[in-house]
Amino acid sequence: MATNTLTRNLRINKMGGQTSRLFVHAVLISLGFLYMYPFLWVLAGSFKTPSEFFSSGPSLIPNQLLWDNYVYAWNEGHFSTYFVNTIIVTVSVTLLVILFASMAGYVLSKTQFPGKKIIIGGMLALMFLPGGYTIIPVFDLVQRMGLLNTLWSIILVQTAGGLVFNTLLFMGYFATISKEIEEAARVDGANLPRTYWHIMLPMAKPMVATVGLFQFMINWNSFWIPLVFTIGNPSLRTLAVGIYAFVGENSTGWTYIAAGAVMSIVPIMAVFFFLQRYFIEAVAGAIKG
Amino acid sequence: MASVILDRVTKTFGDFAAVNDLTIEIRDKEFLVLVGPSGCGKSTALRMIAGLEDVTLGSIFIGNRKVNDLPPKDRDIAMVFQNYALYPHMSVYDNLAFGLKLRGTPRMEIDRRIGEAAEMLGIDGLLKRKPKQLSGGQRQRVAVGRAIVREPKAFLMDEPLSNLDAKLRVQTRAELVKLHNRLQSTVIYVTHDQVEAMTMGSRIAVLKDGILQQLESPQTIYGQPANMFVAEFIGSPAMNFFDARLVGKSEEIRLEGNSFDLKLPASKAAKLTGLIGKQIVMGVRPEHLMERTNGHRVDGDVLRAHIDVVEPLGSEAILTLKTGGKDFVARTAYSSELRPGKEIDVVVDMEKVHFFDPNTQAAIR
Numbered sequence: 155m156a157t158n159t160l161t162r163n164l165r166i167n168k169m170g171g172q173t174s175r176l177f178v179h180a181v182l183i184s185l186g187f188l189y190m191y192p193f194l195w196v197l198a199g200s201f202k203t204p205s206e207f208f209s210s211g212p213s214l215i216p217n218q219l220l221w222d223n224y225v226y227a228w229n230e231g232h233f234s235t236y237f238v239n240t241i242i243v244t245v246s247v248t249l250l251v252i253l254f255a256s257m258a259g260y261v262l263s264k265t266q267f268p269g270k271k272i273i274i275g276g277m278l279a280l281m282f283l284p285g286g287y288t289i290i291p292v293f294d295l296v297q298r299m300g301l302l303n304t305l306w307s308i309i310l311v312q313t314a315g316g317l318v319f320n321t322l323l324f325m326g327y328f329a330t331i332s333k334e335i336e337e338a339a340r341v342d343g344a345n346l347p348r349t350y351w352h353i354m355l356p357m358a359k360p361m362v363a364t365v366g367l368f369q370f371m372i373n374w375n376s377f378w379i380p381l382v383f384t385i386g387n388p389s390l391r392t393l394a395v396g397i398y399a400f401v402g403e404n405s406t407g408w409t410y411i412a413a414g415a416v417m418s419i420v421p422i423m424a425v426f427f428f429l430q431r432y433f434i435e436a437v438a439g440a441i442k443g
Numbered sequence: 444m445a446s447v448i449l450d451r452v453t454k455t456f457g458d459f460a461a462v463n464d465l466t467i468e469i470r471d472k473e474f475l476v477l478v479g480p481s482g483c484g485k486s487t488a489l490r491m492i493a494g495l496e497d498v499t500l501g502s503i504f505i506g507n508r509k510v511n512d513l514p515p516k517d518r519d520i521a522m523v524f525q526n527y528a529l530y531p532h533m534s535v536y537d538n539l540a541f542g543l544k545l546r547g548t549p550r551m552e553i554d555r556r557i558g559e560a561a562e563m564l565g566i567d568g569l570l571k572r573k574p575k576q577l578s579g580g581q582r583q584r585v586a587v588g589r590a591i592v593r594e595p596k597a598f599l600m601d602e603p604l605s606n607l608d609a610k611l612r613v614q615t616r617a618e619l620v621k622l623h624n625r626l627q628s629t630v631i632y633v634t635h636d637q638v639e640a641m642t643m644g645s646r647i648a649v650l651k652d653g654i655l656q657q658l659e660s661p662q663t664i665y666g667q668p669a670n671m672f673v674a675e676f677i678g679s680p681a682m683n684f685f686d687a688r689l690v691g692k693s694e695e696i697r698l699e700g701n702s703f704d705l706k707l708p709a710s711k712a713a714k715l716t717g718l719i720g721k722q723i724v725m726g727v728r729p730e731h732l733m734e735r736t737n738g739h740r741v742d743g744d745v746l747r748a749h750i751d752v753v754e755p756l757g758s759e760a761i762l763t764l765k766t767g768g769k770d771f772v773a774r775t776a777y778s779s780e781l782r783p784g785k786e787i788d789v790v791v792d793m794e795k796v797h798f799f800d801p802n803t804q805a806a807i808r
Binding site: 332334335337338339340341342343344345348352353356357359 | 493494495514515516520521522524525526528529530531532541542545546589593
C-alpha cells in the first residue's frame with residue numbers, strides 16, 4: 155500500500171516535472187525568438203524589393219529570393235572593397251592587441267620594476283576616460299604622423315584602444331600560472347622573451363582565444379573610429395561605415411542596408427561558431443576565479 | 444659533474460635573514476640533503492645555487508667557478524621542482540627537449556639523450572603524451588628526465604617527492620638513490636622529511652632559521668647530534684628530553700630528575716665529572732627505551748611511568764608515557780599487556796643517552 159502511494163507520488167512528481175520543464179522551454183523559446191526576430195527580419199528584408207520591404211510589414215517570408223540587393227551592395231555599394239578593408243583592419247588589430255597586450259600583461263604580472271604600480275594604476279584610470287574626450291587629440295596625433303586617410307590610422311587607434319583592458323586581462327591570467335613553470339624555463343635556459351613566446355603565450359591559449367574573439371567582434375563592428383578616420387577617403391571605409399553610406403539625404407536604401415548587414419554579420423557568426431568553446435571556457439574560468 | 448661550494452652565503456629579505464652565513468662544500472658526485480623545518484632557509488639556499496635568488500653576501504662556486512652573477516642558464520645546473528613544473532602544452536618529448544633545443548644541441552643528440560633517459564626512467568612509452576595525461580609518479584619521472592638529459596654539473600631537487608602518495612614516495616626514494624649511483628652525479632636535495640634525508644643522503648645538512656646546525660653523514664647526525672634541535676628533528680618518533688641534575692661523586696654519578704634517579708655508566712660518567720651539581724638535559728631516543736622484563740637485573744636504569752596511549756604497529760608499539768608530569772615516547776616490542784592506564788617500569792639504555800647544555804642546547808660530549 156505504502157509502496158503504491160510512493161510510486162503514485164513519484165509519478166505525479168515526474169509528470170509535474172515534465173510539465174514545468176515544458177513550460178520553461180516554451181518561455182525560453184519565445185524569448186529566443188523575440189531576440190532573433192530583428193535579425194530574421196533583416197535577413198528576410200535583404201531578399202525583398204523596396205516596395206515589398208515597406209508593404210509586407212513584420213513578415214519574415216519574402217515573396218521570392220531576390221539576390222539583387224546583395225549584388226548591388228557588393229558592386230555598386232563597394233562592399234567588396236569595404237569587406238577587404240574590414241578584414242585587414244580587424245585581423246591586424248586583433249593580432250596586434252593579442253601580441254602587445256599579452257607581452258605587457260606578462261611583464262606586468264611576472265617581473266618587478268620601479269613604477270610598476272603607477273603604470274597599472276594609470277592604465278586602470280585610463281579605462282574610465284570616455285572615448286569621445288580623446289578623439290580630437292588622437293585625430294591630431296594621427297594627422298601629425300601623416301597617417302590620416304590610411305588604413306594604418308584605424309589600425310593604430312583601434313589597437314591602442316584595445317590594449318588597456320586586455321593587458322589587465324592577460325596580467326590576471328598570467329598571475330595564475332605557477333611561478334615554478336617560469337623558473338623551470340629559466341633553468342632550462344630561456345630568457346624573458348623566450349619564456350614568454352615558448353611557454354607563457356601557449357599556456358594562455360584560452361585567454362588568447364577570448365581576447366581574439368572579443369577584439370574580432372569589436373573591430374568588425376566598430377563604427378566610430380573608422381568613420382572619423384575615413385571621412386576624407388570613402389575607399390577606406392569598413393563595412394559598418396559602408397552600411398551607413400546607404401543612408402542618403404533624400405532617400406535611404408533599406409533593402410541594401412539589410413543585405414549589407416547580413417554580409418557583415420555572417421563572418422562574425424562564423425568566427426564565434428569556431429571559437430565559442432574557448433569563449434565559454436574563458437568566461438566560465440573568469441566566473442570561477 | 445662538479446663540486447658546489449657555498450662560502451659564507453647570506454640571503455636577506457628586508458630585515459629577515461632567510462639564510463645566515465652558510466658555508467657548505469658539496470663534494471663532486473655527492474648526494475647532499477638539505478633538511479629542516481618550513482622556513483629554515485633550505486629552499487632559499489637551493490634557489491641561490493640555481494640562480495633563482497640573488498645572493499646578499501658571500502659566494503657560490505660551481506666547479507670552481509664563482510657563479511654569483513651568472514643567470515641560471517649559464518650555471519649548467521638542472522632543477523627538479525616540487526610541483527614538477529612541466530610545460531603543460533608540450534608533449535613529454537618536448538618537455539625533455541626544450542632545454543637542449545635552447546642550447547642548440549643537434550637533433551640527433553637530443554634524440555639520443557632523450558632515448559637514454561626515457562629508458563632509464565621507464566617513460567619511453569609516454570613521450571607523445573601531454574603532462575595532464577600522466578599520473579603523479581610519471582610526471583615526477585618526466586621532471587627528473589628533464590634534468591637528466593641536460594647532463595648538468597649538478598642536480599638540484601626541491602622536495603621532488605612531496606606530492607607523491609606514501610607508497611610511491613618510498614619506491615621513488617630508492618629509485619632516485621639508484622639513479623644517483625648510476626649517474627655518479629652531484630645532487631643537492633632539499634626536503635623537510637627526515638626519513639628522506641636519512642635514507643638518501645651521503646651527508647645531511649640540518650638547517651634551522653637559516654643557520655647550519657650540523658653537516659655530517661646520516662649515521663653521525665643520528666648517533667651524535669650537535670644540539671637539541673638536530674637531536675629532536677632527526678629520528679622518528681623524536682628524541683625525548685628530560686631535565687635532570689648531576690649528583691654524586693666521580694666514581695658514581697647519578698642523574699636526578701623529577702621522578703627518576705639513574706646511574707651513569709662509566710663511559711658516560713668520565714665526560715661529565717666537571718658538571719656535578721649542575722642542571723643538564725638528558726636525551727633518550729624512543730627506541731632506547733623498553734619495558735622492563737623479569738630477566739632484567741641491572742639497577743639504576745629504570746624509571747616508573749604511566750601508559751597514556753598505545754599505538755600498535757604490528758611487531759612493535761609506540762607508547763606515549765608519563766613520568767613526573769612529563770610526557771615521553773617509547774618504541775618497544777608490542778604485547779597485549781600494554782594498555783593505557785597501566786604503570787610500567789621502563790628501562791633506559793644508559794649507554795645510548797645524550798646530554799645537552801640546558802642554556803646553549805649544545806651537545807655535551
